[in-house]
Amino acid sequence: MEFNIIPDKDALRKCVWCQKYISDEMEVFAFGAKLKPDIDLSEYESHCIQIGLVSKKKPVYMMVTAAGSEAKNEGKDGMFLACSEACGKKLKNILKKEIGLGKMFEPVW
Numbered sequence: 001m002e003f004n005i006i007p008d009k010d011a012l013r014k015c016v017w018c019q020k021y022i023s024d025e026m027e028v029f030a031f032g033a034k035l036k037p038d039i040d041l042s043e044y045e046s047h048c049i050q051i052g053l054v055s056k057k058k059p060v061y062m063m064v065t066a067a068g069s070e071a072k073n074e075g076k077d078g079m080f081l082a083c084s085e086a087c088g089k090k091l092k093n094i095l096k097k098e099i100g101l102g103k104m105f106e107p108v109w
């Protein structure tokens with residue numbers, strides 16, 4: 001699988017859903033996702049990539065967790081950062097749909 005790597009300075013400061021810039025004062029809502037075992041993103045480790053969704057024509061950004069990191073040890077292969085609870089909820093709902101479609105993600109929650 002091939003993905004576009006988003007430059008860190010953009011990726012780490014943007015909401016994955018609405019792409020609004022997240023400032024240091026803002027509370028950030030982060031959650032993880034597990035990928036199917038046949039999806040290998042090791043070449044993108046600790047980078048942010050743009051992923052396509054099956055259920056929606058909207059690209060979202062995902063941080064690929066690095067081997068040995070806390071998130072990875074918890075079984076999370078990717079992390080999503082949202083600027084608000086509302087954005088986080090929307091993204092979670094989309095991911096649930098994606099899990100149902102069974103292309104890329106597996107449930108962790």
Ligand SMILES: [Zn+2]
Pocket residue numbers: 015016017018019020082083084087
């Ligand atoms: Zn947002």
